[in-house]
Amino acid sequence: MRIQLVLPLVLLFGSAASAQEYLDCQLVPGWEQSGTKREYTADNLYEYMDGNAESYLLYGFVRMQGITCTSGEKKLVIDVSEMEDSDLAYGMFASNSDPNQPIANIAMGGQVQPRRASFAKGKYYVEIAASPEGDHTAALQAFTTKMEALLEGRNTPPEALDWFPKDNLTSARLVPESVLGLRQLKRGYVAKYAQGQAFIVLEASPESAAETFKKVQTRFPEASPAKVGDEAFQAKTRYLEGICIFRKGRYLAGYANLPDSQEAVSRATKLAIRIP
Amino acid sequence: MTYDTSRRGFLSAGLALPLAGLSSKIGLFQSEISPAGTNSPVKLDYRMLGKTGLKVTTLGFGCMITSDPSVIRRAADLGINYFDTARGYQHGNNEKMVGAALKGKRKQIVLSTKTPGADKEAALKDLDTSLKELGTDYVDIWYLHGKDSPAEVHDDLIEAQQIAKKQGKIRFAGVSTHTGQKELLPWLAQKGVFDVVLVAYNFTMDSGMEQAVEAAAKGNLGVVGMKVMAGGFRSLKPGDPTFEKLHREGALLSALKWTLKNPNVSTTIPSMTDMDQLEENLKAMAQPFGGADEKLLAAKLEMISPLYCRLCGECEGTCAKGLPIQDTLRFLTYAEGYGQFALGRERFQELPVAQKTVRCGDCAECTVKCRHGLQVFARMSRAQELFA
Numbered sequence: 143m144r145i146q147l148v149l150p151l152v153l154l155f156g157s158a159a160s161a162q163e164y165l166d167c168q169l170v171p172g173w174e175q176s177g178t179k180r181e182y183t184a185d186n187l188y189e190y191m192d193g194n195a196e197s198y199l200l201y202g203f204v205r206m207q208g209i210t211c212t213s214g215e216k217k218l219v220i221d222v223s224e225m226e227d228s229d230l231a232y233g234m235f236a237s238n239s240d241p242n243q244p245i246a247n248i249a250m251g252g253q254v255q256p257r258r259a260s261f262a263k264g265k266y267y268v269e270i271a272a273s274p275e276g277d278h279t280a281a282l283q284a285f286t287t288k289m290e291a292l293l294e295g296r297n298t299p300p301e302a303l304d305w306f307p308k309d310n311l312t313s314a315r316l317v318p319e320s321v322l323g324l325r326q327l328k329r330g331y332v333a334k335y336a337q338g339q340a341f342i343v344l345e346a347s348p349e350s351a352a353e354t355f356k357k358v359q360t361r362f363p364e365a366s367p368a369k370v371g372d373e374a375f376q377a378k379t380r381y382l383e384g385i386c387i388f389r390k391g392r393y394l395a396g397y398a399n400l401p402d403s404q405e406a407v408s409r410a411t412k413l414a415i416r417i418p
Numbered sequence: 419m420t421y422d423t424s425r426r427g428f429l430s431a432g433l434a435l436p437l438a439g440l441s442s443k444i445g446l447f448q449s450e451i452s453p454a455g456t457n458s459p460v461k462l463d464y465r466m467l468g469k470t471g472l473k474v475t476t477l478g479f480g481c482m483i484t485s486d487p488s489v490i491r492r493a494a495d496l497g498i499n500y501f502d503t504a505r506g507y508q509h510g511n512n513e514k515m516v517g518a519a520l521k522g523k524r525k526q527i528v529l530s531t532k533t534p535g536a537d538k539e540a541a542l543k544d545l546d547t548s549l550k551e552l553g554t555d556y557v558d559i560w561y562l563h564g565k566d567s568p569a570e571v572h573d574d575l576i577e578a579q580q581i582a583k584k585q586g587k588i589r590f591a592g593v594s595t596h597t598g599q600k601e602l603l604p605w606l607a608q609k610g611v612f613d614v615v616l617v618a619y620n621f622t623m624d625s626g627m628e629q630a631v632e633a634a635a636k637g638n639l640g641v642v643g644m645k646v647m648a649g650g651f652r653s654l655k656p657g658d659p660t661f662e663k664l665h666r667e668g669a670l671l672s673a674l675k676w677t678l679k680n681p682n683v684s685t686t687i688p689s690m691t692d693m694d695q696l697e698e699n700l701k702a703m704a705q706p707f708g709g710a711d712e713k714l715l716a717a718k719l720e721m722i723s724p725l726y727c728r729l730c731g732e733c734e735g736t737c738a739k740g741l742p743i744q745d746t747l748r749f750l751t752y753a754e755g756y757g758q759f760a761l762g763r764e765r766f767q768e769l770p771v772a773q774k775t776v777r778c779g780d781c782a783e784c785t786v787k788c789r790h791g792l793q794v795f796a797r798m799s800r801a802q803e804l805f806a
Contacts, residue, residue, distance in 0.1 A: 185748060188596060193532070193564040194506050196689065200483045237485075238509045258509075320692035323486035332485070361693075381488035 164292035165222060167211035170284045173218070180208040180221070200318050201234040201267075202226030211285075215274065218281060222289075223267045228296045233316030235262035238269075241313045249290050250299045254279060259286050264295010302342045305416040306333040307409075317341075322382060322398055326357045330394075338384075338400040340413055345392045348372075355389040368407045371395075371414045376403035386410040390417050461704035462497045465684045468640025470590050470613050472528050472558065474500040476678050477703050480644060480687035482507050487519030493696055494523045502616070502642070502687045503552075504532035504563055505544045510551055517552035524554055530616075530642075532563035532594055533578075541578040545587055559614050560588040566598040568605045576611055590614055596645070603630040607637020618645040619683065621676040621715050622790075624730070628680065635682035643686040646677040669718050671701055672711035679707040719791075733794065738785045739776045742769070743794060750801040759804070766805035777802055 167175040180190065183205045187195040190206070198206075208221035225231040232250045238260060245251045252261025259270040259282040270285055272278035303314045314333040321327035321341050330343035345351035355373060359365060362385070365375040374388030374396075386406035387396035395413055397406040463476045478500030479493050490501065503516045513531060520527060531548045535541030541562070549555055560582060565571050571593060579591035592614035595602050599617055606612050615634050619627060620643075634641050647670055677686050690696050733743045746769075749762040766774060777799075778784065784795040 191564075193504060193534075193594060193596065194482075197483055197507060197512075237511060239511075240509070241511065241514075317485045320485065320489075320695075323484075323489040323492075323692050325692040325694045381492050 164289050165207055165209050165220065167209060167218075169288040169292075170211075170281065173211040173213045173281075176210045176212045176217070180206070182206045197237075198223060198234070201237070201316075202230040202318070204265075213281070216278065216281065217273050218278070218285065219271045219273075220285065220289075221269045222293075223269075225265050225267060228262070228265050229300050229316055230318065231262040231265050231267045231295075232300055233318055234267040235260055236313070236315035248286055249293070249295075249297050252286065252290075254282050254286055259283070261286060261290065263290055263293045263297060266293050266295060268293070300331065302331045302344065303333075305342060305413070305418075306331070306340055307412055307416065310336040312336060324358060324361060326354055326361070327394065338397055338406070338409070340397050340409070341395060342413075342417065343394040345394060348389075348392050351389050351392045351394055355387070355394055358387060358394070368403075368410070370407060370410045371417075374407075374410065376407050378403050388414060390414050393417050460496055460700050463703040465681075466640075467528075467642075467684045468613060468635070469638040470559075470640055472590075472640070474528055474685040475703065476685050477674075477699055478502060478642065478685040478687040480689045481512060481516045481519075483689045484512075484515070484691055486691075487515055489690060489693060489696055490516060490519035491523075492693060493690070494520060494527060496696075496700065498700075499526060500528045500530070500642075500685050500687070502530045502644075504534075504561075505548050506532070506534050506563060510547065513548055513551035517554065521553065528558045529554065530559035530561060530592065530614075531557050532561040532616075534563045535575070535578070537572070538574045538578040538581075541575055542581065545578075545582055549587060556587050556589060558588075559590045559592045561592040561594040561614070561616055563594050565593050565595050565602065567602060571602075571606070571609075580611070590640075592616060592640075592642075594644075600626050600630045603639075604633040604637075607634050607639055610637075612639060614640040614642060616642045616644055616687075619643040619677055619680075620646050621673055622719065624790075631680060631682050640684050641682055643677045643683045644688075646686050646688055647673050667714060668711075669714045671698055671705075672707070672714045673718075674699060674702040675705065675707040675711050676715060678702055730790070733786050733788055736786050738781065739773075741773055741776055741778075741798065743786055743798065745769075746801050747792075747797055749805065750797060762801075763805045766801065774806060777806075 165179065167173040182190050184199055184203050187198060187203065187206065202225045204224045204226060206221055206223045208219065211218045211220065223234065225234060228250065235251055239245065239253050240255065243253050243255065246253055248261040249263035250261070253259065256277040256279055257272045261268050268289060270282055272282055300316065306314055312334045314331060316329070317332050318329055321330040321332060321343055327341070327343045330341050333340045345354055359375055362375065362377045362379065364379070365377040368374040368376040368386055368388070370386060371388035371390035374386060376386045378384055382398040384400035384402040384406040385396065385398040386403060387394065388410055395410070395417060397409045397413070400406045400409065464473045465476055466472070467474050475498050477498055479490060479498050479502065481490060481501055481503045484490055501516060501520060503513050505513065507513070520529070529552065531552065533541045533544040533548070535544045545560060548557065560579060562571060562575050562579070579588065582588040583591065590613035591611065593606055593612055594616035596618045603615060603617065606615055617631065617634070619631060631641055674686060674688060677683055688699055690699060731744060737743055746766065749765040778795055779799060786794045788794050
């Protein structure tokens, strides 16, 4: 997971980019726009991506703008989705990224592959698909670099992702609802490890976190108390296996899917130390 | 995941029933099980999936937006046996998650995925990737994803499905569709090369859609219902006060039961992201659609009808002044529904001068009648007031 501590200058000075500026085929020499600009809202996104629109709506999709660029036989389909906030844009990127490829140093996070590039910056999620078959890395990289500079918004991934211990971490992302399949844990970050998974849910206040903690605890009647953070419990369950959930201030966090609850407590203790 | 891929092995798992002669599709295979960790029994209701011989639970599982595999595993343990994903969901990450969640349960379930492939080669390549990600060497149903007219269902893609069948990589061929269904479903039924259709079908739809579904079923296609919670629920999420209110009142469950009351629908695939949703939806198999459900949905329809354009297109051409009703109301939705006032106004201003200068208040009587109860005059006037 890439860690960026300093906001780039582009953010400090702003770059009042309009849609036309960052959605421009001529950002890269040799490319021309084909057809008109696409524009969709949550109301009609299905017209563009029948069967996949719901996964965008899940991440707070507001609207999408897109263009198609051509250079000879080569074609790039560029779509920029605006999400409700930057965390959701990052979540959209992370859930659609290839877990087998590293996260590149593009805005909050990005990937450039032979036929596809994607990245998140601020509340924008950018996807570029290339055709025909072949390696389009150079063109994708060129557009990505230009668009990253023109789009406004945050360049660093959500802070909470950095709190997850890095040993054996395989992926980390935002889950927009029902973390661990529990409705009470509405929105949070989930890190997958070689074994087990960790999560962090941000509540509005310590009081609301305590209230949610109580609700979650009632879902595990077999739980016993644990000494992690401000309050915690551990349990061995059928579906989440060894689990430990704790509250620290306004955060709810923990580990699940470990062989036993003691292991979950041990790992949760390390996680609690990293949460401010 | 390793398992016996032979048909014999599959049959021994008890999923396919050679009961083609049975006249009724409902309630013949009801059984009771106890969900893990509780003592309360869950009643499972099964229907035959067209001519496939597959016996599926009327509540299936749409895995598209599920993030935690525990919900899928629990559903399978509770007896739900139809699970749906697609190559395109989260760029393949969803298939990987579904494969991991159902590891060790392959013989108990009916698994479907979809290809967005534009031609035979792309589709077959997609299929190989899907099988790898799902950790299986066959899927039960392989859909051509999101086809909205007969023209989109190319012979090339049909050939890909036939090849995949011969190779044993798929058992049945399907098509998924969201719009244009009234034309497409009868065509698919008549074509004779498909086994299953995945259709958008919910309580806001008119009787024409019911007839299209009937045509599909009469053509021996298994019908799987999606978008069963209807567009009016689409932007609502758990935690949203309106969602919670509808949920408390049971409207979401009623919508699911509405779809299942049609015997031509074999199963449904509502999205489920948590255990509570799963528990709630399970009730659809045990409780038939009744008067209380009807009342709830009628109230819901009444609530959304005056404001919500279903984009059925039936009003087009009926305005005496030639206004594009459907488009204008969509622009209004941009502003009022999604807070995108600038976008709504921009779109309105792109209308020809002869249309954007019309004021509905100048007409003595509105010639546009929406049979879904949308207040066309009031909503068009609102659009003109905001954008003109």
